Amino acid sequence: MPATPGQPTTDQATILEMRSLADYPPGLLGVVAGLFGRIIGASHGTDWQVDVFIAEGQAEFLRRFDPARDRVWVAMIAGVPHGALTIDGPRPEAGRDAARLRFFILDEATRGRGLGREMLARAMAFCRDQGYARVYLTTLPGLDAARRLYEACGFRLIAHSDPPFCGSDHGEQTYEWRAP
Numbered sequence: 001m002p003a004t005p006g007q008p009t010t011d012q013a014t015i016l017e018m019r020s021l022a023d024y025p026p027g028l029l030g031v032v033a034g035l036f037g038r039i040i041g042a043s044h045g046t047d048w049q050v051d052v053f054i055a056e057g058q059a060e061f062l063r064r065f066d067p068a069r070d071r072v073w074v075a076m077i078a079g080v081p082h083g084a085l086t087i088d089g090p091r092p093e094a095g096r097d098a099a100r101l102r103f104f105i106l107d108e109a110t111r112g113r114g115l116g117r118e119m120l121a122r123a124m125a126f127c128r129d130q131g132y133a134r135v136y137l138t139t140l141p142g143l144d145a146a147r148r149l150y151e152a153c154g155f156r157l158i159a160h161s162d163p164p165f166c167g168s169d170h171g172e173q174t175y176e177w178r179a180p
Contacts, residue, residue, distance in 0.1 A: 013082070013110055015119055018072035021065055025074055029058045031081045035105045044140050045168045058103060061088055069099075071126050073119040075110050082107040085119040087126055087135075098134035098176075099127055104146070117149060124153050128179065135177045140170050150175050 018024060037051040061070070069089025075082045083106035089099050101123060106116050127135050137155065139146060155175040162171045 013075060013077050013113060013115055015115065015122070016074040016076050017122065018074060020067045021062065024062070025076065025079075025081045028072075028074060028081045028084060029055060029062070032058060032084050032103050032105060035083060035107060036103075039105065039108070040140065040168075043142065044165070044170050046165065047168075050165075054103065058086075061086065061102070069130065071123065072103075073122055075106055075115045075119065077110065082110045083115070083119075085116075085123055087123050089130065090132065098136050099130075099132045101135055101137040104137070111145075116146075120149050120153060124177070127177075131179075133179045137175050138172045139175065140165060140168075141173055142170075153177060 016023065016025060033051050033055040036054045037046070037048075040046050040050055066089065069091075071087045073085045075084065085104040086102045087099055088102050090096050104116070104120070124135070135155075136158075137150065139150075141160075155177045157173055158176045159174040160171055161174075164170065165172050
């Protein structure tokens with residue numbers, strides 16, 4: 001797809017690894033919540049609740065961001081965020097023994113370029129380097145490209161919830177990866 005005059009091309013896409021809040025690219029929270037709202041709304045019929053759910057989850061994560069156990073990878077085009085993937089490290093004080101892969105979404109303009117695969121590979125390398133024994137994620141059925149990426153990394157479907165997700169007719173699926 002040709003670029004609009006004055007618009008950056010996806011050839012300029014890079015992946016930023018957010019190791020601390022000092023690396024936070026302005027607008028990331030809004031971009032990610034907006035992408036989920038627009039993309040998951042169109043594919044799964046979610047309503048305004050998905051924007052709030054994602055924004056609140058990200059805000060809570062950022063408030064307690066711990067560089068020793070958390071990371072965010074951000075798809076950037078010409079210095080502007082166009083997607084992200086988060087590893088929310090285990091929080092023993094909260095009774096969690098597994099890291100969570102969260103907020104993984106890419107703008108349509110960045111898809112098909114290998115950015116998602118690379119972000120997931122970096123995230124899983126981080127988890128292995130940290131010695132995390134388990135990583136889990138929740139997603140929705142029908143997101144086949146994402147599912148294939150997860151399964152290629154060793155994630156397996158372990159649960160499916162029945163309650164509707166954010167106004168849709170879909171329940172969430174839980175996938176889990178375990179260290180060999």
